[in-house]
Amino acid sequence: MFRTFALSENQLKQKHTMETISRRSALKRMGLLVAGAACMGMPALTACENKTKKxxxxxxxxxxxxxxxxxxxxxxxxxxxxxxxxxxxxxxxxxxxxxxxxxxxxxxxxxxxxxxxxxxxxxxxxxxxxxxxxxxxxxxxxxxxxxxxxxxxxxxxxxxxxxxxxxxxxxxxxxxxxxxxxxxxxxxxxxxxxxxxxxxxxxxxxxxxRQQHAGFLQASGVNPETGFLLHSQDAFTVTDACIGCGICTEVCPRGNYELTSTGIKTEGACEFCFACIHNCPQKAILFKQMKEVNPNARYRNEHVSLWSIKEANHQKL
Ligand SMILES: Cc1cc2nc3c(=O)[nH]c(=O)nc-3n(C[C@H](O)[C@H](O)[C@H](O)COP(=O)(O)O)c2cc1C
Ligand code: SF4
Ligand code: SF4
Structure with missing residues (x-):
């Protein structure tokens, strides 16, 4: 449940307050939050020693x-x-x-x-x-x-x-x-x-x-014992732009996406890791209740392939 929360005067003056408010506001709008090689650098394990460390x-x-x-x-x-x-x-x-x-x-x-x-x-x-x-x-x-x-x-x-x-x-x-x-x-x-x-x-x-984190918890209602734990059916929707490529079914660490005869379905406890929304090639996955700064922009680390994300997260292969 959300509790009303007013930032203190001091907090308002802090450098990162804008971010605090906007991240928090976004969560509120969603209404979902209840609940070395050798001695020079790497690999630097033990090249300077005789024994190799695992x-x-x-x-x-x-x-x-x-x-x-x-x-x-x-x-x-x-x-x-x-x-x-x-x-x-x-x-x-x-x-x-x-x-x-x-x-x-x-x-x-x-x-x-x-x-x-x-x-x-x-x-x-x-x-x-x-x-x-x-x-x-x-x-x-x-x-x-x-x-x-x-x-x-x-x-x-x-x-x-x-x-x-x-x-x-x-x-x-x-x-x-x-x-x-x-x-x-x-x-x-x-x-x-x-x-x-x-x-x-x-x-x-x-x-x-510490105070900023306490303020975030109080304002967002995120449970400090569980952190972000949502339900993907409440968090995401799939638009007609979906081409049924199945990528979302492979990148979700909870296995929440399924390709059905009527299209993609998502359901289940969700880490809110954004692997699905960022890796959909059609940008067909959208937040149900949160607005995005730029719905046409998506991200994956430039050194990491889609295949590597699938390898890391797939639950159904
Ligand atoms: C649900 C969610 C909450 C986040 N919360 C924070 C946060 O509180 N502070 C922050 O600086 N970054 C936050 N981030 C950003 C990520 O921690 C950051 O981009 C991270 O490097 C992503 O790692 P990954 O690419 O391995 O998933 C958040 C991202 C997500 C998806
Ligand atoms: S990744 Fe996107 S386009 Fe591919 S099946 Fe999932 S929602 Fe559809
Ligand atoms: S990929 Fe992450 S954010 Fe998307 S449904 Fe799965 S657990 Fe939730």
Whole structure:
């Protein structure tokens, strides 16, 4: 349920308030929210040491940013594993020298599937790291993951954020987002250096960022225990522009789309990851209740193919 919420004077003055209001307003309008190579860089696992370390990176992605980051932090000794595939297989036990997780923040929180995954997971590793990608405002996402993972009995040694293209269509024009220099190579270099050193560190969170997240929760009504968890039949509609290509049936990590004799149907618990809406080649998937800044613009990370998104997320193949 939505609760009325007035931003304090101070909050209104903050640099990112516009984004806060518009993301929040968009959610409100929807009315759905209840409930190193060797010693220089990567792969930098152990080229400076004699022993080769095994690294596992677990990832969740809607539009490819997290898969790109996961790949960039991998070397030939790294196993890259998609969380939707692991959930599908019922695989929750992993052992390596280092285990990492890469996910996109949704309302500064982890995707519901990531949250549920970590509750069941047994991660045996001497060093655990988490990279949280975001597009505009990270708020207290580092502390949120620390809290969620600790409660799951699986604390992480290193947690940091990384800014990427913001794929949130209600506020951002993807054609404009891709033009912004978000210093991705620099962020990757910073993270690689930290991982080589097995830095034990959590990116600091400010009091203001905590307050901003609290304000977001209060205003949107998003349940902090579940994060974004919608129903795709309430969130999306498919227009006559659909050509029945079936891509949406393969990119959804929840398997919510089905090609029927009467057209595409969508139904089921939804991560709100936007894999369907961004990857439809006809732009035939639209929000039912939210407006978009530019309905003609869609996004997938430029280094990640549609095939890779399908491989990561398909539930029916
Ligand atoms: C439902 C949803 C909520 C989001 N919430 C935030 C947010 O609170 N702050 C932010 O900076 N970016 C937010 N984003 C943007 C994504 O975190 C960002 O674009 C991420 O890199 C996407 O990763 P992916 O391409 O691997 O899916 C949100 C995106 C979606 C789809
Ligand atoms: S991806 Fe788009 S065009 Fe293809 S079947 Fe789904 S809705 Fe139709
Ligand atoms: S329906 Fe769309 S937004 Fe929801 S989980 Fe599937 S791909 Fe993601």
């Amino acid at each position: 690294r596992i990176i677990l990832y969740f992605t809607g539009t490819g940013n997290c898969l790109y980051v996961a790949r960039q932090l991998a070397d030939e000794h790294t196993e890259l594993l998609s969380i939707p595939q692991l959930v599908k297989q019922g695989r929750y036990t992993f052992e390596a020298d280092e285990i990492g997780i890469v996910y996109p923040v949704y309302g500064h929180m982890p995707p519901n599937m990531v949250r549920e995954f970590i509750k069941k997971a047994h991660l045996e590793a001497g060093y655990k790291f988490a990279i949280l990608t975001y597009g505009n405002r990270k708020c207290s996402s580092v502390e949120i993951w620390d809290d969620v993972s600790r409660k799951a009995g699986c604390p992480f040694d290193y947690i940091t954020t990384m800014i990427m293209v913001d794929n949130w269509l209600p506020n951002f024009d993807m054609n404009e987002q891709i033009k912004i220099d978000k210093h991705i190579p620099e962020s990757l270099e910073r993270i690689r250096t930290d991982l080589v050193a097995q830095r034990r560190w959590h990116e600091p969170v400010t009091e203001l960022e």
